[in-house]
Amino acid sequence: MAVIASRGDTMHTNIRFDHQLLAVEGEHDVHCMLELDAPAAPPTDRAPLHLALVVDRSGSMQGDKLAAARDAARFLASHLRPTDELALVAFDDEVELVAPLAPADPARLAAAIATIDARGLTNLSGGWLKGLEELNRASGDGVRRVLLLTDGQANEGITDRTQLEQIAAGTRARAGTTTVGFGEGFDEELLTAIAEHSNGNTYFAASPEDAPGIFAEEFEGLATLVAQNVSVEIRPAESVELLGVLNDYPIVEVPGGAQAQLGDAFGGERRRLVFAMHVPQLAALGPARIADVVLRYVAVGDEVAAHELTLPVTVNLVSADEAAVAELDAEVNDEIWLLRAARARNEAIADFDDGDYEAGSNKMLGIRDLLLSAAPQSSRGDELLAEAASLAESADVHAMDDPMWRKRNRNLAWRRQRGR
Incomplete structure (x- = not known):
């Protein structure tokens, strides 16, 4: 050791x-x-935050989703310090700089947030690139992060995933991108790839009610970045x-x-x-x-x-005799099982995409059984049992008909494999 x-x-x-x-x-x-x-x-002291909130305002965001996005913007505005900076970008098939990057001013931002309404298609790349452009104007040191909220597919502007991944990788040293996908219509593979290649995080909001907790978690991480x-x-x-x-x-x-x-590391993690x-x-x-x-x-x-x-x-x-009686390191073994559980979810998703629900179910149930066997001897037994229960729920072939099934399991696997 x-x-x-x-x-x-x-x-x-x-x-x-x-x-x-x-x-x-x-x-x-x-x-x-x-x-x-x-x-x-x-x-008390922390590095200044330079944030660009990029909000999808396409027609499908109308109602509770867009209201949740506005609430997220208000949350950020109310928690930032005078030394922080925030830009607000909205996009549909067009891109609008609603509020340029400037020191956080809750009153100014509240007025700008109120102007965002739903309309049009989804030029995700245009909105994202505009947010990155604003962060290029950030002054001094500090944390630079784009927060991208969408419920749809990229169907305007740059839509090729490989090209978007290359853009994300090219921005990694300057600014990360955190993605939040709302509902059942967004492209989880694209949003995960953008976050992964830019050293950001990715979240799945099954309903607008999930948004406040997501933004609180992301803000806490950014505010304690070390x-x-x-x-x-x-x-x-x-x-x-x-x-x-x-x-x-x-x-x-x-x-x-x-x-x-x-990517990034937060205080005490x-x-x-x-x-x-x-x-x-x-x-x-x-x-x-x-x-x-x-x-x-x-x-x-x-x-x-x-x-x-x-x-x-x-x-x-x-x-050989001494090695034969040596004990395993249980902490390492537990982590291996949990990472294998995440891999089983991803393999099950591939089976799901091929239409072989039974094969995906069997993969998850196989790891579930191993976790149940390991839990009684583990110091992380509760965590192993919780993961086993989650796998059993996901392995139900009837649950796979739920449009949210793929997104939920993709996000669970990503967070486990990233230690989030």
Whole structure:
């Protein structure tokens, strides 16, 4: 186990394995879990927020959905500080800059919000790009984030998903995009991809009543942001093979390994990254360094500071008899099961898209049974049981006829695999 701790703005790291002790002169597949504990956010001071709220006002948003979007805008306006900035963009088939980026003024924003009404088609790309354009005018340091609300499909402007993903990836270093999909008509794969490639978050609002909680959660995260552009580079030792990362972070191949891009970290939160490696036969007893991980991030606060830590990944080689009686690390094992449950949801969605409801159901029920078996011995037993119950509910083939089924399970899988 490795623990690195230093100044208060530094992340605490912990490396652990499902099997810490490996039998000498044998080949092994091992799972490594890197835990990142973000420092607590300062009690008063925080980085300024530069936000662009981009609201879909197409005809399908009329009524409760648009009212919820207006309420979200009012929530942001009322919680921002004078040092924060907010822009408001509305789009249908046309794009309107309702309020340019400026220091937060609740009265000014309230008047602007009241002018947003429903009409037209959905030029999602145009509204989003206008929000990003406004954030380019933000002054000084701080957190830059587009908040994109929509209930529909991109059917005007740029509609190609690959092109929109490329735009999102190109903006990652400057501004993230958080997406909120309302109801049953939005394209969850597109909104998830935009958030994923830009280091933002994605949310599913089954009804307008979900919006206040979503915006409270997102605002709390932005207000307690302590690190941005968090990445973990995995560098296996010679002859050790990286088999894969169980989380669903963007992965970039780099010389000597792969880099997982974790995005932002909020004050006091714990993020986990689990990856698997194949370790070849090693002849010597004792510690063996099988990889390095390089943690990089930018600390956000009174000063913006880049950090880089290189951590050794070391296992212990012991006799076959000693390895045979060594206990598993239950925390690592539990995290593996929960990530496999998320993967089962995504695989079930693929089966659902192919019309094979039974295959998708069986995948989720198989993981459900394993979670039920693991729960009694787990310190996270309640969490495993809750996930098992959720999988059982989703595995009901009759539930798959619900238009919300796909969106709900896609979002549950994404949040689990991102540690949200």
